[in-house]
Amino acid sequence: MTTASSGSAGASGAAGAAGLSEFPDISISTERLVLRPLEEADVPAYAEMMNDEQVTAWTSVPQPFTEADAGDWITRLAPAERSEGRGIVLAVTEFLTQRLVGIIQLRGTDWRVRSTELNYVVAPWARGEGYASEAALATAQWLFHDQKFERIELRTAADNTAAQQVAQKIGCISEGVLRGAWIARTRNGGDPFGGWLQVRTDLIVWSLLPEDLEGVSESLADSGFSAFSDWN
Numbered sequence: 704m705t706t707a708s709s710g711s712a713g714a715s716g717a718a719g720a721a722g723l724s725e726f727p728d729i730s731i732s733t734e735r736l737v738l739r740p741l742e743e744a745d746v747p748a749y750a751e752m753m754n755d756e757q758v759t760a761w762t763s764v765p766q767p768f769t770e771a772d773a774g775d776w777i778t779r780l781a782p783a784e785r786s787e788g789r790g791i792v793l794a795v796t797e798f799l800t801q802r803l804v805g806i807i808q809l810r811g812t813d814w815r816v817r818s819t820e821l822n823y824v825v826a827p828w829a830r831g832e833g834y835a836s837e838a839a840l841a842t843a844q845w846l847f848h849d850q851k852f853e854r855i856e857l858r859t860a861a862d863n864t865a866a867q868q869v870a871q872k873i874g875c876i877s878e879g880v881l882r883g884a885w886i887a888r889t890r891n892g893g894d895p896f897g898g899w900l901q902v903r904t905d906l907i908v909w910s911l912l913p914e915d916l917e918g919v920s921e922s923l924a925d926s927g928f929s930a931f932s933d934w935n
Contacts, residue, residue, distance in 0.1 A: 724814035726791040726850070733841045736834065738793040738807060741777040745794055748803040749773045752826040759899065760888050761863050762824065766899065788812065790819060795838045797829075804829045807842050818854040819846070821911075823869075830865075836872045840919065843873060847913040854912055860887050861905040874919040875909035 731738040741749070750773040753764050765772060781792040790809035797804055805825040812819040821842065825835050846852040857875055859866040870877075884906040888899045 724812075725788045726785055726809070726812075728785075729791070729793070729845070731793070731841050731845050732798070733837050735798050736804065736838055736841070737796050737798055737801075738838060738841065739796065741781055741792060741794045741806070743774065743777060745803055746770050746773045746777060748826070749777065749794075749806075752803065752805065752824065755827045757827065758824055761860055761866070763886070784808075784810065788814065793842070795823075795825075795834065804834050805838070807838050809842070809846075816854065817850075817852045818856065819852065820856045820858065822857075835869045839869060840873045840916075843911055843916065847916065854910060857909040857911070858885075858906045859909065860885055861907060862887070867907065867909075870909040872919075873911065874915040874917075875911045876915060878908045878910050881906040881908060 728740060729738075730740075747770060750768055750770045752758065753768040753773065754766070758764060759766050783789075785791045790812045792809075793807045795804040795807055796802060803826065805823060808822045809819045810822065821839060823835055823839060843855055846855060855875075857866075857870050858881070859870060861880070882905050883903050885904050887902050887904045889902050891898045891900050
């Protein structure tokens with residue numbers, strides 16, 4: 704399970720709500736990945752990814768998730784996250800193949816506190832390759848170094864151990880548990896062809912501060928990245 708569950712990060716702050724602060728159009732490159740704005744060409748792969756069983760189980764995306772849903776998210780909703788100051792949504796793609804690996808989303812951004820919540824989804828074919836931690840770490844480095852943020856928050860469902868492992872791998876510190884704060888989904892009676900049941904679960908809150916990156920393993924911390932503003 705390699706998707707991070709998403710809860711509300713609280714008020715986004717007056718600056719963000721008023722659209723007075725926003726993230727730039729950005730592309731972030733790592734050794735294996737390119738993080739960039741979503742494009743209309745991503746619609747088929749994005750829709751396929753969001754219909755995956757694990758994505759359904761740990762997120763609140765509507766099911767089934769159609770290509771029309773994907774198109775609306777990519778062309779209207781995701782750009783509004785940035786333009787209205789709430790956050791930013793980035794496609795995560797393989798550097799060599801340009802194939803869509805997943806997405807990184809920053810949401811609930813508080814511009815006064817310089818804090819934001821990080822969520823991610825990884826396509827089923829790309830799991831187990833370390834892409835989630837590589838993309839999340841590159842995003843954190845960019846936020847702390849270029850954007851002068853002071854805090855990143857992740858929230859993972861209590862049973863989503865893969866998401867918790869990613870949080871630990873990039874240096875996050877567990878801060879506590881929000882009891883009964885999320886609705887996960889599970890197959891009715893365990894039948895893979897049955898309907899989905901909603902199950903209330905706890906959320907584990909993780910935080911990452913600039914100094915926490917010093918504890919990240921050398922293999923991740925030295926992976927490096929480059930950022931290019933005004934992505935076209």
